[in-house]
Amino acid sequence: MPQKNQAQRTFSRGHWILLILLLALTVPWYWPETARAPYVLGLPIWGFTSLVFSLLFAIAMAWAIMTTWKDDPRE
Amino acid sequence: MNILPLFVAYLCLLIPIAWLGKRRTRERSTHDFYLAGGKLGFVVLVFTLFATQYSGNTFMAFPGKAYRSGYWYLVSVPFMMAIIAGYMLFAIPLRRVARENRFVTPCDWIQHRYHYLPLTLTCAGLMTWALLNYLLAQLTAMGHAYGVVTGGHLIIPGLSSFQTGVLFLAAVVVLYESVGGMRAVAWTDAIQGVLMLSAIVGLLAYFGSSDVDLAGLPDRVAAIDPGKVNPPSVQKCFTWASVILILFFGGAMYPQGIQRIYAARSAATLKRSLALMVFLPLLLVFFALMMGVLAIPRFPNLSAIESDGVMTMMLSEIATRGAFFKVAVAVLLLGAMAAIMSTADSVLLSLSSIFVHDFYEKTRRTKPSDEHLLRLGKRLSWLVAIVVVTFALTPRFTLFRLLELKFELLMQVAPPFILGFYCRGLRGGGALAGVLIGTAIALTGFARHEKWWGIHPGTIGCLVNFAVCWLSVAIRAGDTTTKNDSDAVSSGGGA
Numbered sequence: 104m105p106q107k108n109q110a111q112r113t114f115s116r117g118h119w120i121l122l123i124l125l126l127a128l129t130v131p132w133y134w135p136e137t138a139r140a141p142y143v144l145g146l147p148i149w150g151f152t153s154l155v156f157s158l159l160f161a162i163a164m165a166w167a168i169m170t171t172w173k174d175d176p177r178e
Numbered sequence: 179m180n181i182l183p184l185f186v187a188y189l190c191l192l193i194p195i196a197w198l199g200k201r202r203t204r205e206r207s208t209h210d211f212y213l214a215g216g217k218l219g220f221v222v223l224v225f226t227l228f229a230t231q232y233s234g235n236t237f238m239a240f241p242g243k244a245y246r247s248g249y250w251y252l253v254s255v256p257f258m259m260a261i262i263a264g265y266m267l268f269a270i271p272l273r274r275v276a277r278e279n280r281f282v283t284p285c286d287w288i289q290h291r292y293h294y295l296p297l298t299l300t301c302a303g304l305m306t307w308a309l310l311n312y313l314l315a316q317l318t319a320m321g322h323a324y325g326v327v328t329g330g331h332l333i334i335p336g337l338s339s340f341q342t343g344v345l346f347l348a349a350v351v352v353l354y355e356s357v358g359g360m361r362a363v364a365w366t367d368a369i370q371g372v373l374m375l376s377a378i379v380g381l382l383a384y385f386g387s388s389d390v391d392l393a394g395l396p397d398r399v400a401a402i403d404p405g406k407v408n409p410p411s412v413q414k415c416f417t418w419a420s421v422i423l424i425l426f427f428g429g430a431m432y433p434q435g436i437q438r439i440y441a442a443r444s445a446a447t448l449k450r451s452l453a454l455m456v457f458l459p460l461l462l463v464f465f466a467l468m469m470g471v472l473a474i475p476r477f478p479n480l481s482a483i484e485s486d487g488v489m490t491m492m493l494s495e496i497a498t499r500g501a502f503f504k505v506a507v508a509v510l511l512l513g514a515m516a517a518i519m520s521t522a523d524s525v526l527l528s529l530s531s532i533f534v535h536d537f538y539e540k541t542r543r544t545k546p547s548d549e550h551l552l553r554l555g556k557r558l559s560w561l562v563a564i565v566v567v568t569f570a571l572t573p574r575f576t577l578f579r580l581l582e583l584k585f586e587l588l589m590q591v592a593p594p595f596i597l598g599f600y601c602r603g604l605r606g607g608g609a610l611a612g613v614l615i616g617t618a619i620a621l622t623g624f625a626r627h628e629k630w631w632g633i634h635p636g637t638i639g640c641l642v643n644f645a646v647c648w649l650s651v652a653i654r655a656g657d658t659t660t661k662n663d664s665d666a667v668s669s670g671g672g673a
Contacts (some may be wrong), residue, residue: 112271112599122263129256130418134409139400145385145392145468149409150249157255158460164263165453172270172449 118167125160129153181508185327188369188512192354195365199358207548208282208555211359212531213441216277218364223442223451225371226364226524230435231261231455232374232462233521237514238319240463242486244470248399248406251467253418257425258459262452264430267596269439273448276440283528284436284595285536291598294606295540300613301591302536305433308588309529310566315584316522317570320347320515326490327515344570347519352563355523355530356556360441363527367520373513378465380506384496385468398475406474416632423637427596428589434528489514529562530555583624586636590616593643601651608650616643 114122131149143151204215218226244251272287279290284305289298324343334342354362385392400407410418429435442448466489473488476495480488497507534555539546593616594609616639623635630638 113267126256126260126263126422127419130253130415130422131409132412132415136409136411138409139396139407142393142396145390145395145471146252147249147396147407147409150252153252154255154460154464157259160256161259161456161460164259164266164456168266168449168453168456172445175274175445 114167114171118163118171121163122160122167125156125163128156129160181511182328182331184508184512185515188516189350191369192350192362192366195369196354196358196362199354199360199362199365202361203359206552208531208535208551209280211552211555212282212527212535213437214360214364216441217443218360218438218441218447219443220447220450222364222368223438223447224454225368226441227435227438227451227455228371228458229367229517229520230432230438230524231258231429232458233316233319233517236462236466237517238322238486238489239315240466241470241473241489241492244467245473245480245485245488246482248403248474249396249471250406250410250414250418251470253421254463254467255459257422257429258463259456260422260426261429261432261435262456264426264592265435265439265452267430268599269448269452270445271599272436273439273442273445281440282437283531283535284431284433284591285532285540287598288594289536289540292594292604292606292609294610297594297606297610297613298536298540300610301594302532304587304591304613304617305431306529306532306537308431308584309433309525309532310562311584313522313525313529313562313566314569316518316525317344317348317566319518320344320522321570322487323490323511323515323518326494327511341571344567348522348563348567348570351519351523352526352559355526356559360437360527363520363523364441366516366523370513370516370520373509374462374517377506377510377513378462380502381496381510382465384499384503387499389499390472395471395475399471402474402478406471413632417629417634420629420633420637423640424585424589424634427592427640428585428587428636431588431591431595433532434524437528437531526559526563530559533558533562586620586624586634586639587617589636589640590620590643592640593647597644597647601647603651603654604647605650605654608654609647611650612643612646615646616640 113119131153134149134152138149139147141148146154204210209215240251240254244254275281275287275290279286281287281290283302285298285302288301289295292298321340321344324347325339328339328343330339332342332346333339334345337345354366358365384390396407439448442451469489469492473485473492477488477491493507493511497504534551538554539551590613593612594604597604597609616636619639619642620634620636623630623638629635
């Protein structure tokens with residue numbers, strides 16, 4: 104059975120909404136099928152945008168981990 | 179490219195590592211052997227988590243897939259990050275309960291939560307299948323890389339370079355894994371991590387060289403196949419989202435990854451490691467992806483199986499561009515070889531622990547001694563390696579196909595594993611029904627080689643799996659309410 108003292112289980116709802124939103128924006132669904140140019144860092148613009156949202160996702164994820172996860176004083 | 183002396187030096191280094199791992203043993207227990215006694219510090223933990231996620235698949239299969247798919251394979255960057263997000267669904271409470279109950283395998287949690295052996299064994303079976311597939315992929319990658327690393331030397335008479343590589347390196351891996359346990363495995367992970375990271379940082383300079391002309395790369399790729407540069411269609415966007423979900427749920431169920439959550443010295447160590455890990459795909463996966471895309475105009479018209487070797491083709495070419503790149507490629511090749519071996523050893527260690535701890539110990543009426551379990555685990559490592567080597571010697575699929583099959587089955591374990599923390603009403607029977615239905619959907623789709631609306635059958639299976647779990651809770655809640663009502667009526671009638 105689940106432990107009764109599981110006060111802290113995971114991120115808050117706000118964290119998850121932000122993370123899911125950023126992850127959804129890494130999927131290039133919002134570009135027309137012929138949108139290639141301009142090219143940035145050898146990537147078509149839709150690919151570069153996806154990479155930027157991946158970076159933002161990583162930053163949000165690291166921030167959520169470091170601020171949510173409390174150290175266990177017994178360790 | 180011949181890096182034989184470096185490679186031999188690396189193999190020699192493995193002997194003292196295995197010996198040191200054995201010497202550092204604090205107690206003769208499975209907890210100490212399979213989890214290093216839960217004492218892995220930040221640096222080693224980062225590298226061992228790194229080695230768990232970035233393996234032969236990353237450096238051999240990913241460029242091949244990017245070669246075949248084009249820029250669409252940028253999906254690999256967010257999907258590798260999604261694994262860490264998946265961990266965060268359960269890592270905090272799991273670590274707490276694992277420390278309190280000295281868990282060794284992921285299925286220790288399933289058994290602890292549900293007390294239902296059929297569910298525990300089914301989950302252990304799915305994890306075993308995924309790990310066997312993963313091990314097979316690593317051994318196949320070892321065989322391909324061996325010829326490149328040794329430059330055609332050190333071949334057993336009568337065997338090909340591929341066969342020699344698979345046999346010889348599998349034997350080396352089992353030897354040091356069974357002697358040094360998790361400590362030896364984690365330390366070799368650290369060495370390969372340092373090699374890989376330093377080589378990739380060095381090789382990023384290649385992308386800036388005039389030979390590459392990064393700015394014109396999309397046009398050169400488009401001249402061969404415009405579909406590899408255009409934004410994905412709606413259906414391919416569904417596939418992209420589906421792949422992210424597969425890794426979010428399936429990647430987070432890597433048994434060896436979960437065991438590293440157990441093995442971390444403290445929560446502080448673990449959270450710092452995961453926060454750092456989430457950035458690595460931007461460097462490593464992006465590098466692998468660009469190597470595959472660069473190969474499209476360089477080596478057009480390769481077959482699917484041939485394209486699994488585009489990384490080695492590209493590295494051979496880069497090595498001719500000067501002394502700096504030659505050294506960086508040599509270090510990367512050595513690091514890639516070490517990565518394949520270190521992933522194989524992690525998988526083998528995890529498999530051994532599941533066989534011994536889940537299939538053997540949990541089905542015995544009397545608890546066997548740790549001494550007995552350890553002896554058995556080491557023998558099983560050899561047996562598993564022998565069986566998988568025989569399969570590896572006859573490769574049939576491309577590496578990525580193996581990877582897909584693994585995750586689509588592994589993600590079926592996620593609903594009972596994760597809901598165990600959040601859904602108090604979920605019982606073993608309902609969870610097992612969900613796992614079986616989800617697995618059946620994944621297997622049916624795989625056998626028919628089809629996706630539905632661009633979504634993998636395993637993803638649909640996992641969503642149905644979640645739905646069945648919730649449905650079982652709802653039905654049970656309804657039954658309890660009805661029973662309480664009828665109890666109230668009958669006790670009222672009695673009065």
